[in-house]
Amino acid sequence: MKSKKNSRIIIIAISLSVLIIGASMFIINSVNKAGNVTFEHIHGLGFTGDGEKLLVPAHDGLRIYENDAWEKSKNEPHDYMGFSMTSDGFYSSGHPSPSSDLKNPFGIIKSDDTGSKIEPLALYGEVDFHGMSAGYHSSSIYVINSEPNSIMSNPGLFYSLDNTENWKQSKVENLTGQATTLAVHPDNENMVAMGTNEGVFISLNNGDNFEQALEGESVSALSYTFDEQVMAASMKDKVKLSLINLDSLSVVDIKVPKMESDEYISYLAANPSDVNTFSFTTSENNIYLTQDLGESWNLIVEKGKAVKGE
Template sequence: MNLRLFTLTFLILTVLPLSAFAHGTEAEHQEEGLVYNKIAEGGLLISVILLLISVAGIIVISKQIKSVKVKSQKGQKKSRQLKRSSTILKWISAATLLSSIIFGFMTTRNPDAEQESTIGFQHIHGLGYTNDGKRIYIPAHDGLRVFSNGKWQIPEGEKHDYMGFSMVDDGFYSSGHPGPASNLKNPFGIVKSKDLGKSLEILDLYKEIDFHGMAVGYDSHAIYVLNPQPNSKMDDTGLYYTLDETKTWSKSQMNGLTAQPASIAVHPSDKKVIAIGTKEGTFLSTDFGNTFESILPGVPASAIHFTKENKLLVGGLEEESVLYEINLDTMEKNRISIPKISNEDAITYIAVNPQNSSEIVFTSYEKQIYITKDTGSSWTQIAKDGAAIDSKDKNETN
C-alpha cells in the first residue's frame, strides 16, 4: 500500500473542497447557496470512503503483523514497518472520522434558513400591499420579502431579481431576471403571479427585454411600460400600454411631458389615468399618456403612487425629502410629515394600504423603510440601512 499517495489523496479530497466556501462578493454569496449541499454531501461521501479504506488497511496490516516471524532480523524490520503503517492509518482513520462528522453536520444545515434569520435588502425594486391589506411585499434583488403583523419573512418561491414590480389585487406583475437556481430564461419580459411568487406566468417579450419602468393598475390591470429599446412588439422607445394582458400594445404620444421619466404610476381603477415623476416635477395624463399636464412643478419627483381615493402621493425633493398628497378631484395639495432622512437619500417607492388609506409605507435609496398608520403623525422604521427590523425592535419617529 502506497501510504504517501493515500495521504496526498486524502488531503486533496477532504481539505481542498473547503476552499469553495471562501467567497468574497455578493454575487459569489448567491452561488454559495446553490453548491453548499453538493459540496457537503460530496465531502461526506469521500470522507466515509477514505475512512472505510483506512480501517480496512488497519485490519489487513494487523493480520500481517501477526503472521510475521519476529525471531529473524528481517522479520523484526518488517514488523516495525507494518506497525508504523498501522499507526499512520490510525491517524488517517481518526481524521476521516472527524471530517465525516463535520460534513455530516454540514448536510443537516440549511444555509438559506441561516441567511434568512437576518433578513436584509441588497436592493429594493418595488413595494406593494396585498388586497386584504395585511401583507407588504418588497422585491429585494434576490427574491421577495414580506412584512406582516410586525414581522419580516422570506416567502416561498424562487429568488428572482424582480424589476418593474407592481402589486395588484390578485397578485403581482413584474419584469426582471430569473434567480440563479431557476430554469427560466433571461430576461423575463413581463410575467405575472397569482400565488405571490410561488409560480410565474409568462405573458410577453420573454427573453427579449427587462422593463425597469413599469406600472400596473391595482384593480384594472392596465400595464404601462417605459420601453428602453425597440423589440418584437414595440417599434420605438417610449411609453406603451396594454389593456388585454399584453395581447396588444399601444404607443402613447407623451405630449406635454418635458423631462425624462424617473417614476411611473397607474390609477388603480381608471385605465386611462397615469402619472409620471421627473426632475421637473409630476405630470398627470387622463388619456392613456397621450397628453400630460404638470400638477406639482418645481418638486423633483422620485416616487409616485395612486390611492383608491383618487389621490396621488408624490415623494420628492425640496430642501429635504418630502411627501405630498394631491387630491385629483380638487387638485388640493397636502404635505405629509415624514421622518428626516439623509440629504443624500430620497424616497424610492410608496404604497398605501388598500383597506386603510391612513397606512402608508415608503422606501428610500439607502434602503430605509418606514410605515405610518395615522397618515404621518407617527412613523415606525421597519428597515434600517437594508436590515429588516421586526416590531419587537421597532423605532417610532414623530
Template sequence: MNGILGLENGRTGTYLTTKGGAILKKIIILALAAAMSAGVTACAKKPAAEEHGAHEHEAAEGTAFLHIHGLGYSRDGERLYIPVHNGIKIYAGGAWSDAPGDKHDYMGFSAADNGFYSSGHPAEGTRYKNPLGLIRSTDEGQSITVLALEGEVDLHGMAVSYRTHTLYALNPEPNSKMKQQGLFYSRDEGKTWTPAAMAGVSGQITSLAVHPSDDKISAIGTTAGTYVSRDYGQTYAQLDPKPASALTFTDQGELLIGSTGAVELRKVNPGTGQAESWKPASAGEAITYISANPADPKKAAYTTEKKNVYVTSDGGATWTQIAEEGQAADGK
C-alpha cells in the same frame, strides 16, 4: 413601478428624458443592468401554476436587503411586499418572512388585486429565459406565469392599475410587441401594446403610476415635477412643479408624491390640486418607492435611498421604521 428609475441603492433603471413635450429617441439603460444579469441561466420557459392557493411563508432567510426594487401591498392590506434582488420579503404582523418560490430578481414590480406583475431576471438554476419579459404571479411568487416578451426585454419602468390590471411600461428597446422606444400601455396583460405620446412631459423621468380603477389616468414624476394624463398617456398636464422622486395612487385616486431637494411626502388630489403634507420620518433622504394600502387609506409605506423602510397607520402623522439601511427590523 412607483419609484426612482435610476441608479439608487445599487439599483439599475431607465432614464427617459423629454424636452419641449417631445420624446427624445434614446432611452438609456445603465450599464449595471448587464452586471446584474450575469451568471443567470437562460433556458426555456417552465410551466407556472395559475391558481392562487394556500401556502406557508418561510422565515426570512436573511435580514439584509441587497437592493430594493419596488413596494406593494396585498389586496387585504395585511402584507407588504418588497422585492429585494433575490426574491421578495414580506412584512406582516410585525415580522418578516420570505415569499415562497424561486428567488427571481424582480424589476418593475407592480402589485395588483390579483397578485403582482413584474419583469426582471430569473433565479439561477430555473428554466426561464433571461430576461423574464412580463410575468404575473397570483400566489406571492410561489409560481409565475410568463405573459409576454420572455428573453426579449427587462421592463424596469412599469406600473399597473391595481384593479383593472392595465399595464404601462417605459419600453427601453424595440421588441416583438413594441416596435419603438417610449411609453406604452396594455389592456390585455401584454398581448398587445399601444404607444403613448407623453406630450407635455418635461424633465428626466423618475416614476410612473396608474390610477387603481380608472386606467386612462396615469401620472409621471420627473425632475421637473409631477404630470397627470387622462387619455392613456397621450397628453400630460403638470400637477406640481416640485421634482418628484417617487409617486403612487391611493385607492381613492389621490397621489402620494415624494419630492427631492427639501424631502417631502404629500398627498395631492389630481382634480383640485389640493395637497396634504405627510411629513416623512427620514429627513434628507430621497424617497425611492411609495405604496398606499388598498384596504385602509390611512396606511402607507415608503423606502429611501439608504434602504430604510417606514410604515404609517395614521395618515402620515407618525411613522414606524421596519428596516434600517437594508437590515430588517420587527417594527415594534
C-alpha cells in the same frame, strides 16, 4: 404641444433615470448570520389585496412583512424588476434565479402574491423592463421601452389594456423635464401619472397628453392611493411627501421622518384596505410604515436590515 423629437428625448431620459434609481439601492447580504432578513437591490413595494402583507422585491426574491415581522419568501429567489402589485398578485419583469428553468429575461410576467405561480405574458426571454406600472384593480399595464423589440418598434411609453394582448404607444405630449417614475390609477385604466425633475404630470388619456399637477419639485416616487389622490415623493431643499387631489389638484404635505441630507424616497405604496396606511423605501435602504397618515412612523427596515417588531 411637444414635438415628436422632444418626446423621444424625454422617453430616453426616463429609461436612464429608472436604471440609475434602481442601481442606487443596494446592500450586501440577503440574510445575515443571525437569520435576520436583509435586502439587496430593493426593486419595489406593494400591499396585498387584503392589505395584510407588504411585499418588497429584492435582488434575490421577495421579502414579506406581516404582523410586525419579516420573512423571506420560500419560493424561488428571482430578481424582480419593474415590480407592480395588484389585487390578485403582481406583474413584474426582471431575471430568473440561477437555479430556475425560466427564460432570461422575464419580459412581462404575472404571479400570485408570493411568486409561487409565474405566468409569462409578453416578450418572454427578450426584454427586462425596469420602468413598469399596472392598475391595481384593472388589467392595464404601462411600460417604458428603451429600444425596439418584437412588439414595440421604437423607444417610448407603451400601454396595454387587455393583459398584454395588444399594445399602443403614448404620444407623451406636454411632459417636461427628465422623467423618473410612473404610476397607474388603480381603477381608471386610462389614467397614468409620471414624475420628472420638474414635478408631477397626470394624463387622462393613456399618456397621450399630460397636465402638470405639482411644480418645482424633483419627483423620485409616485403612487396612486385608493381615495382618488396621487402620493408624490420629491426632493428639493429637503424630502417632501405630498398628496395631490385628483379632482381639485390641491396639494397637502405629509409629515416624514428625519432623513440623511442626501437620502430620498425611492418607492411608495398605499394600502388598499386603509387609506391612512402607506409605506415607502429610501435610497439608504430604510423602509417606513405609517398607519395614521404620517402622524407617526415605524422604521421597519434600517440600512437594509429588518427591524424586529415589539
